Amino acid sequence: xxxxxxxxxxxxxxxxxxxxxxxxxVALVLVACFRAIFFTPDDAMLGAAQKIFYVHLPVAIVGMYxxxxxxxxxxxxxxxxxxxxxxxxxxxxxxxxxxxLTIVLLTxxxxxxxxxxxxxxxxxxxxxTLFLWLLLLAYGVLRSAFDTQExxxxxxxxxxxxxxxxxxxxxxxxxxxxxxxxxxIVLKPEKPTLPPSMQITFGLAMIAFIALFVAIxxxxxxxxxxxxxxxxxxxxxx
Amino acid sequence: MQDSVxxxxxxxxxxxxxxxxxxxxxxxxxxxxxxxxxxxxxxxxYRRVARHRSAGV
Numbered sequence: 001x002x003x004x005x006x007x008x009x010x011x012x013x014x015x016x017x018x019x020x021x022x023x024x025x026v027a028l029v030l031v032a033c034f035r036a037i038f039f040t041p042d043d044a045m046l047g048a049a050q051k052i053f054y055v056h057l058p059v060a061i062v063g064m065y066x067x068x069x070x071x072x073x074x075x076x077x078x079x080x081x082x083x084x085x086x087x088x089x090x091x092x093x094x095x096x097x098x099x100x101l102t103i104v105l106l107t108x109x110x111x112x113x114x115x116x117x118x119x120x121x122x123x124x125x126x127x128x129t130l131f132l133w134l135l136l137l138a139y140g141v142l143r144s145a146f147d148t149q150e151x152x153x154x155x156x157x158x159x160x161x162x163x164x165x166x167x168x169x170x171x172x173x174x175x176x177x178x179x180x181x182x183x184x185i186v187l188k189p190e191k192p193t194l195p196p197s198m199q200i201t202f203g204l205a206m207i208a209f210i211a212l213f214v215a216i217x218x219x220x221x222x223x224x225x226x227x228x229x230x231x232x233x234x235x236x237x238x
Numbered sequence: 239m240q241d242s243v244x245x246x247x248x249x250x251x252x253x254x255x256x257x258x259x260x261x262x263x264x265x266x267x268x269x270x271x272x273x274x275x276x277x278x279x280x281x282x283x284y285r286r287v288a289r290h291r292s293a294g295v
Contacts, residue, residue, distance in 0.1 A: 015281060022274065029270075033263060047252030052262040059266070099273050106269070107262040114258040212270070219277050226284035233291065 018219050025211040032201070032208040040201045049114035054201055056107045058209040063100025064132070066213055067093045068164045075160035078153060084228070087153040090160050091143060092220035096213060098136040105133055116180055123179035128170045135163035 036054040043050030074090035077083065108126065109119040120126070139159050146152035174183045194202065 015285065026274075037259070037263070042252050044252055047255040049253075049255035049258040049262075051259045055262060055266050099269065103266050103269050106265045110258050110262045110265075114253075114255045216274065216277070219274075219281065223277055223281045223284065226281060226288065230284055230287055 014222060018215070018222060022215040022219060025208070025215040028208040029205075029212050032205040035204060036201050040197055041195075046115055049111060052107055052111045052114075054205045056104060056111060057202070058206045059100050059107070060104045060129075061206070062209050062213045063097050063104055064129075064167055064170065066210065067097025067100060068132070068167045070217075071097060071160045072164035075157040075164070078157045079161075084149075084153070087157070088221050088224040088228070090157060091224055092217050094136050094139045094156075094160060094163070096217050096220055098133065098140065099216075100213070101129065101133045101136065105130060112180075121180045123181045124173040124177035125170060125179060125181040128166065128173055132163065132166050132170060135159075135166065139163060 032054065036051050040051065040054070042048050070093040071090055074086045074093060078086040078090060108129075112121065113119050139156060142159055143152060143156050146155070173179075174181055
């Protein structure tokens, strides 16, 4: 018996898949923010400003531990294997980490103003986070300062490892130094000190911002990959 | 001291800090939105160049 002729199925391009991943992550973030603003109780002491926590903390965790962890992994991996894909992963993690830390350093002072009455205090955790932000900014500047790809990738990998080494120090600053910044609420050996409704909102926000980080990182890597192909063609034509 | 402050706060109700919350959420949305728009534009520009090249334009 003859089989009916199969139509070739159209395979979605990687950009289309990335678009859907990004759209889903953005939708998840919107749901988390909507729940935080409208369906999570206000804090008795701080009022509505406490809800900054549902953005500030997940973005800080993702920007600091996920982005800088990936930056360290990609940098060490590149220095060992000299694989250009690892260089692109390092570049993307540093840039997306810089974006997330920018949000942390902008939302933190708003929390501080509502909570402590001051926009900025030179607390150990806040200051060391600012140093990490400056190092990631310097990483981006360093990338644009070299013409040859090999030298750029090698030196940026070293810089990436240096920047990521600051993260464990930032983690322990609240224990090592007495300051204004609150201590660990979620990332600590004991159970988190949050009521259940706040824990659910925080968990949802955490998942949403991890998904957004993955989607933005994938899009940034795709951009770097297309740019490198474009550069190689230009160099070949010259 | 801390307990009495908390008690007075509870009697008076939480302070009006909605504007701080809204400012923080707005800044987050703006930062993420602008960066995503920049990325999408850059990817589509490189894609367009690659398509023109493969078409021999």
